[in-house]
Each structure stands twice: as structure tokens, then as C-alpha cells.
Amino acid sequence: MTAPGNVVTPMKPEEILRLIAAARDTAICIPTMTTAPAWRDLAPDDLSVSCAGFMGGASSLGLGLALANPRRRVIVFDGDGSLLMQLGSLATIAGARPRNLTHLLFKNGVYHTSGAQNIPGGFDVDFVLMARGAGYRNAYAIHEIGELKRRLPTMLGEEGPVLVELHTGLSEKTPMTAGGGRPFADQVDALRRKLA
Amino acid sequence: MPESVPASLILDAYKEIFREARGGRPTEPLGWILSVPDTHQKSVLAALDKERALRTLTCATEDEANAIAAGLFIGGEPCIVMIQHAGLYASINTLRGVAIDGKVPIFYMIGLLQRERDKDPRESRHSMVRWCEPLLDTFSVPHARMEGPDDVHLIAKYFKLSRERRGPAAVLVGLETM
Secondary structure (H helix, E strand, O other), X not given: OOOOOOOOOOEOHHHHHHHHXXXXXXXXXXXXXXXXXXXXXXXXXXXXXXXOOOOOOHHHHHHHHHHHXXXXXXXXXXXXXXXXXXXXXXHHHHHHOOOOEEEEEEEOOEEOOOOOEEOOOHHHOOHHHHHHHHOOOEEEEEOOHHHHHHHHHHHOOOOOOEEEEEEEOXXXXXXXXXXXXOOHHHHHHHHHHHHO | OOOOOOHHHHHHHHHHHHHHHOOOOOOOOOEEEEEOOOHHHHHHHHHHHOOOOEEEEEOOOHHHHHHHHHHHHXXXXXXXXXXXXXXXXXXXXXXXXXXXXXXXXXXEEEEOOOOXXXXXXXXXXXXXXXXXXXXXXXXXXXXXXXXXXXXXHHHHHHHHHHHHOOOEEEEEEOOOOO
């Protein structure tokens, strides 16, 4: 918790991803948009697939993977602008009740890739409330890195679906500055082989 | 003249497809149905409600259904996406991104709601009926029309085609199922 009057420095997405990379064990990870370049650097050849080419689909892609792999944790690295494009997925995920799905929402309040225009509603949009209202088993926000470090072990093991709203600044790279990485089709094939 | 197809025939086709896709291995569920409810196929959806071998997941949008289908495919789970023509229009960018560019085999059952019994869909007075097949042609999505019980075999044929070509394929449901 932060004392009244204290200004909280937004978490760096890259630092969050480093912590997750160290803690995720054999979890499948699904980055999208601005988390994708940094995740490629951190985990270049592992159990990951980027949601690329259909913005907004990370949460649903994660749901499909979670249902197909019920014994393995699935972690979605969603964005606030991305989730708004398929907001109904909160209800679809809640309805499917995947116990192994952790839905991390990197909330920076803007469409970073296209030039940092505010998302509708800006930083005030409360995704925790929405996830709870949709029926997620748990949903909460984390504002600073120390709190994330404390809660991470529990977060990656708790019964899902759980949404964690991570209050972040802007990432160093975007898909536009870093390039798109491997085509989605190649990533699909690679992960499919690893899971077979 | 086209005829309505009984839901039981369609469900039998689904089960047979999934059994074959799994190489005969007994599994629970046998396969997944991703549905954005369609009035045209409501008798099939009602039958699925009572069906234990298949698991139906109702999605809020067709975009979601496409992305969920990709996740299931990566995890080795077979699925069928049941939507309406209006949903095809709504989700064409995700179909492009996931099934075409992403080379994820997705098989669609698409209801032609309001299709007139005595008209070819391309001559329908309803734009959503009239433009469905041309839209699929534009995106080079192979498709066939199920115009009666004798056409139920098309479901397996186009499901297999989607897998063989690693992309989308569709069967259009000509008249409301019964």
C-alpha cells in the first residue's frame, strides 16, 4: 500500500516481464502488442505464442490454450487497449471457468504502438471491477513492483480465472519499433510441437 | 428445393468427425463447439445442450471464437465454430489474421438466416444472405451449401479440408435446422 500523498512510480513493463520469466516455470505465456518485443528478448524459444495480427485476441487465445491444457498454467499478457477490443471475452472466460488461467493486464492508459493516444476512458477504466462483474474468480490491481514481487508466487498458482491489473508506464519497444517477430503461423506450429 | 436438416444428423456428423480427428482415442470431451448463438441453427444448439460427449462454449463474439479455436488447435483439441452470416461479417479480420495468415484450420458452420427457400442465396433480397458466399470467395475460403439431409457429408468433407489446407473452410446452412 502507498501512504496518502506519495506518488507511485508506474512499473516498467520490462521489469514485470523479467520477474514473470523467472517465476513462470512451465507456464504457456501469451504476450501481445508492446509486451511482445521484450518477451521475445527474455524468452526467445519457449512455451509462448504472441497474439499478432488480430489485436484484442490475446485473452481468447489464452482461454483456448487453457482449456486444451488444463494441467498447465496459461498466462496472458494483455493490454488495456487490446482488451477493450474484445471486452466480452471477460464474460466468455468467466463462463468457461478455466482454473489455470492468469490474465495479466498491462494498464498504461494509452495505445502506445500507434502514438500513445488515450484509450477510451483513459487510465480511469476499472478492469478489476469489470472482471469481478463478469465472474472471474479473483481480480485485483497492483501498483508497484515491491507488491508484485510479494504477490507473484501466489498469483501464478492461484485458482483462475484471475485478472491482475498491473499499473505500468510505457515499454521501451513497440511492435512498430522492434518489428513483428516470427509470424504467428510459425509460432503456432512451434508451440503445437512442444505441447504434443 | 432445399430442405431443413435434423439436428440429430448434424450432431452425429460432429461426433464422427471428432472421433476421426482423435484417431479413435476415447476422450472427454470428444470435441469442442464454439458458438455465437444463431437462430438458424437453434435446434442444433438445443441438442448440444443435452449432449455430454461434446462441450459447447458460448462466446460473446465471433472474434473470440476464432482466437479460442486457435488456442484449442495449438493444444491439439478439435473444434467446430458455429456462427451466423452476420457474425462472419463482424469477424472477417480475425478470420484473416488467425485462420488465413495464421494458418490455423478453422471449420465454420454458418447459418444463412432469412435465406428464401425458393432462391439461390446470391439472389436473396437480404444483403446479409446475398453477400455471404461472395465474401468467402473474396477471402478464398472454400465453402459448400448444405441444402438438405443428403448434404450432411459436406460437414466432414470441409472439416477435413480446413485441416489439409491449414486454413478456414465453411459449410453454409441453407435452411433453418430442425
